[in-house]
Amino acid sequence: MTQSTTQDEHGDAVERVLQAAERRAESHVFGSAQALQDTATAGHTSADGEQWDLEERHALRRVAGLSTELEDVTEVEYRQLRLENVVLVGVYPQGAQEDAENSLRELAALAETAGAVVLDGLLQRRPHPDPATYLGRGKAQELKDIVAAVGADTVIADTELASSQRRALEDVVKVKVIDRTTVILDIFSQHAKSREGRAQVELAQLEYLLPRLRGWGESMSRQAGGQVGAGGAGMGSRGPGETKIELDRRRIRTRMAMLRKQIRDFTPAREAKRAERKRHTIPSVAIAGYTNAGKSSLLNALTSAGVLVENALFATLDATVRRSETADGRVYTLTDTVGFVRNLPHQLVEAFRSTLEEVADADVIVHVVDGSHPDPAGQIKTVRDVMGDVGARGIPEIVAFNKADLLDDDERMVLRGLVPGAHFVSSRSGEGIDELRAAIDDALPKPAVEIRAVVPYDRGDLVAAVHETGLLLEVAHEEAGTRIHAHVGERLAAELAPFAV
Known part of the structure; x- marks a missing residue:
């Protein structure tokens, strides 16, 4: 990976992590640490089915080179969709450069999944982010020059910015500034498909927006009132008592309450299905893991489910349940769940808690890890932390290192040391699928x-x-009926009790 020389060896440092778009191909800037799989190895197998959902998702694509800027506002009907050009920025302390670079590459993949073009990426070394402008005032001025030079219209910070930091940085760089959480929420809003998924995403967006509303001065105030002698503005100026921003906050809280009620209303149907499976003692297996680790591909390889598979982050948001059977004929369910990511916004964890309950209520968790990722240990820690948050830490776990066809023997040895007893599988080549099914x-x-x-x-x-x-151990057909010797659940045992011998 090529990098510019550190600008200041003893003080703050800014390092170029992503090169300009026109030089990206030859610089190999993402290298092996990219968050998205190489397009040469990403693809579909026969188990993935026709992928109609993917075709629908790709039916509307943004087009580079088109702008929303108008020379004549009367021609507004000719306005075209704009492709955002972004510059990424991050701050890291001494000794955390590698982790910061991986995080910034993951942010680049998030931005591209959201539909943006990443032009450049910058990392600044300093003990703590600047409380005012995140990067520090001097480096923010340098960022302004870089943004102007590459023609970017958006800056994305690799953290969750305070509203004051975002406004202060926007005042310096003169373009829109957003943060990592905003990008993740944008991807979720694009990919949400079911009514429940859309309600969960909107709730998370409103929870994020509520503390970040910004007022526009006294012109937006409706609070004028009181008597002149008491410091008020006098007659004719008494308003309803709320500023515009307070009115917006109240409307948002009302909408959030409505969405929470909608999400609660979805719960009984899911719980009824879950209770029906438990009543029939049907075990459940949840497929969990980091985003883009290949969970949906693995579900397709195990069951030929044909669920949507895409080389993108958070391609799957809605839980998919499929039926499968063990070698001895027992039925169980496999559930594909939403992927996790480092610094997953807490608003999403809360909003998607009902979906994540599928993981918490499972009998077995298949933890899928991208074996080709440069930081599998970080992925495992992130997933296990979220699993702990939803109460799934004590459930039996099977770790499966996916994309094994991209690994050499040395890399496999390192991964075996990381999780002894883990399985190596490849949804693409079929390696290890039978062994995982047996496990x-x-x-x-x-x-x-x-x-x-x-x-x-x-x-x-x-x-x-x-x-x-x-679990049927023995069966024979006699004159009186079918003689069976089996292990069954308590409910079925009660129904069979009158015929026990």
């Missing part, structure tokens, strides 16, 4: 009750239930 079979809870019974032939539904949800 899931072994990890699933076994039915608790052993029973021997002769079931009359007119109760074939009970025999079918044993085949579907129990």
Whole structure:
């Protein structure tokens, strides 16, 4: 990776991490540390199906070179969609350069997933971000020059900015400034498909927006009132008592309350489905992991589910449940869940808590890790932290290093040291899929009750239930009925009790 020389060896430092767009291909700036998989190796297999959802998602694409700038406002109907050109900035303390570079590359992938073009990326070394302008006033002026030189119209900070920092930095660089959280929320708003997913994203956006509303001075105030002698503005100036910003806050809180009610209204249907599965003692397996680790591809490889697969961050937002069977015929469910990312906004964790309950209520978690990522240990820690937040830390976990076809023997040895007993799989080549399926079979809870019974032939539904949800050890057909020896759940055991022998 090519970098500029550090500008100040003893004080603050600014390092160029991403080169100008026209030099990106030859500089190999993303190298092996990119957050998105190389397009040469990313692709679909026959297990992914027709991918109609992906075709629909790509039906509307932004076009480079078109601008919203108008010379004549009367021609507003000819305004075109604008492709944002962005510069990324980050701050890191002494000794954290590698982690900061990986984080900035991940931010570049987030920005590209959101539809922007990344022109450049800058990192500044300083003990703490500047409380006023994040980068420090001198470096903010340098950023202004870089933004003007590359023709960027947006700056993205690799953190969650305070509203005062964002405004102060905008005043210096003279273009729009947003932060990492804003980009993630934008991706979620683009990819949310179900009614519940859209409600969850809107709630997260409003929670983020509420403390960041900005007023526009006394012209927006409706609070004038009181008597002249008491310091008021006198007759004719008494307003309803709220400033415009307070009115906006109240409307946002009202909308948030409505969205929370909507999300709560979705809960009974999901809980009813979950209760039905538990009533029939159908075990559940949740596929969790970092974003773009290949969870949806792995679900397709295990079940031929045909769910949407895209080389993008947060391609999957809505939980997908598919049916599968063990080698001995027991039925279980596989659930594809939303991916995690470092510094995942807490608003999203709270808003998507109902979806993440699929992970917390699972019997087994298949933790998918991108084996080709430069920081798999960081990915594992991030995912386990979020799993702990939703109460899933004590659930049996199977770690699967995906994209094994991109790994050499030395890299596999390092990963084995990181998680002994982990499985190496490739959704693309099929490597390790059968072994992972067998590991899931072994990890699933076994039915608790052993029973021997002769079931009359007119109760074939009970025999079918044993085949579907129990562990059948022996079966024979006799004159009186079907003789079975099996391990079943408590509910099915009670139904079979009258026929026990």
